[in-house]
Amino acid sequence: MPSRATPLYRRGKYWLDWDRKKDGSLRSPNLTIWWYDPAAGRIRSATTGTAQEDLAILALDRRYLADADEAPAFCNACGQPLAQAQAYLLTDAIADYRLEWGDTRASGDTIQARLNHVLDFLDVEQAKGGEGRFGITTSCGAACTTVFANALRAWSREQPVTWKNGKGEITKSRPRSPAATEAAIAQIIAVLNHAANADPPRSDKRPIYKPLPAQQVQRKRRTRIGVEELARMVAYASEPGKQRQSLHAFLVASICTIARPGAVVDINVAPDRQQWWRGAPNIDLNPHGRAQNKKHRAMLPVLPLLAEWLSAELDEYEALKPDERAGRGWLVNYYGRPVQDVDRAWDTMLLNLGMPRAREWRGYVLRHSLATIARNRGAERWDLEGFMGHRASSQTEVYAVGEFPTVTRALMGIIKDIERLAPGSLHRNPTGASRSTPQAMEAAMSG
Template sequence: MAGRETPLYRRGKYWLGWDERRDGTRRSPFLTTFWYDPAAGRVRSASTGTASEDEAILALDRRYLADSSEAPAFCGACGQPLAQAAAYLLTDAIADYRLEWGDARASGDTIEARLKHVQDFLDAEEARGAEGRFGIATSCAAACTSTFVTAFRAWSHRQPVVWRNGVGQITVTKPRSPASTEAAIAQVIAVLNHAANADPPRSDKRPTYRPLPPKQVQRTRRTRIGIEELARMVAYAAEPDKRRGALHAFMVASICTIARPGAVVDICVAPDRGQWASGSPTIDLNPAGRVQNKKARPVLPVLPLLDQWLSAELLAYQALAEEDRVGRGFLVNYYGRPVQSVDSAWAAMLRELQLPTGREWRPYVLRHSLATLVRNRGAEAWDLEGFMGHRLPSQTEVYARGDFLSVQRALQTIIDEIERLVPGTLHRTGTGAASPLKRKRGAEMPG
């Protein structure tokens, strides 16, 4: 019978559970949303269509938000919505934010992890009983106060960051950085502001605090790798018959673009992505449909080496049947399938080459190192800022895109030097130069 056990989740009049018969057997393999219907005088139910608790919670949240009787209260005299932060739970605000905004973002996984950390704090406070100042009943009004953020910071700093294997066992643990805590605080601020900005508003309060600035909580990355280390890495990735194609492509694309790892694995030649077409002198690191954020992805000139790799990937893509092209065309791929990161292959490379394996040696070291090498080889500061996406283009540059010639020249000297140290390893086949790596003249400006 529905409602005999503690609900898995509750929101307003709705609760989540399994639809069970009196003997305990389940009527459905899917989780069910229940609610009491006063007009009918009985409990009603609707299948969520899933056995996954997380997906079922989202289904219940959608039903709740679509229910006009569960909407914010309205003034009987003027009809205006009465947003009440004291009556709107932080857990509900988090659920609504993820449903209406966060889960649709490219950074949805990161947003989910940060908000999971906040919910872990609420659970920990709840477990303290009378000693806890916050918990699952914490309202948005309480979450907007400096008392809340002070308590969260103190708790968060004591919580290690953990990694789990496929069966949920903790395999790696390390102390939590202040930057990680402040990132979670920034996400809470976004949740609370989303509640206040909703139409109609769900909260009448906004946070009284801000996250600490990055300069106060982020460690300065000091590790850089030189040309010799780069050459060793490229040679390792290009070694034939080792199934390191994704790592090889990642290395080459990083050298040619100095892009962030996430942007590198996102490079795709599929036409619907709108990033690059055969013969185009430029590549847009921001694919069609992706909203630019503060980590801007610029439009860059295509160096000759990158042009060879993109052209080869486009030929492979075009050789596929139309029905097989969906999700293909990514430059960094594992037997045609896109990859989210090369972290595992990167870690294996560091071990094999007997290089350090600490935090500062993760794939991001390529971007820092290449930026340093390029700067020391004469790249102009203005060119380097634009090339790396640290400076958003002005309205003038929207029409007259820069060539970043000083960066192109510096990168080409790096490519030439790697080619001299480990000949042929920069090429896609790893069997030597298919065509000479000649310098292009300045990339043509698109019309």
């Protein structure tokens, strides 16, 4: 039976607690969901199958959402659901949003971090007692007001961004940027709109505020690197016997595509991804089955240098037995396995090359710098916007794939200069001759 103490979590008629014997010892190592069954006239229970509190809470939320009796109240006269923002708790709305949407997204970890920031705000307000305006009992109705948004903003701006080790100890911190605060505001807006859009609706109100415009809160990145720094990076990554293959592939693919780091590590030659096949003149940075979002991934012409790398990866993929090919084919990989990022290798490179390790020197500096160099070398704005995914594709471009000639010419010039400064460093196998010399590449692109 559950203990008489306050349960760990409660939602509607359900609560979460340990199943204990009369002597207080645990009957089960897993947390249990409890509820009163009026038909049976007794308390019933179901195991969550886990001892982790966060996973057990998700199990309770799933049971709650699947219970028709726990749906929104219905009007006795017309039978329509009564969505009451004043009765629907913000914490419940956050839980439902994560369960039904946020946790299923590729950006689920980012969404969770932003919403945890909001929950921390509610906990701080709750701890103030009578002095706090909000807390765990805050409803969606209250959260839709500008009063809530302004209070969240004021608190958030004073909270540093922290990093913790495995023991939960803070190892690093920095001041929170206005953009990070507005990202949390935008996330809570998504939660509140999700509640109003549910079928049936769970809330009859929507937030009356918006996040501040990006131009107002984002700090313009001023750091750029030149071709000389690019050559030093590629030479470092291509040094034989140093196990820097993933960093090497990341640098080369970034130079050839000017893509965001997340899109670069997502390049794969496996046929089911439908990104590239042998001899294809274009590569689709958006793999089959991935929905486009605001960070649009473009269809790009394949520069000969990139074709060399893709062909070599495809050779290795096809050399595998069919039952060994699952999860392989990644251009940026660690012994065949995909990587989420190259941040650790990147930090080590900056340290060894004596380059700054400030925030603006993260992997994104490649995209910003290459775009700047390409523009200064004659890349036209229209071509550069399409190449970088800053311009949403029109219906015409679904049929007519852009070649972006001014950008490709600029990139070919950059590649030629890197080859001159660090001979052989751009090739996948630095110890052997390339199948595409800079002169051959230039001839292929001009034809």
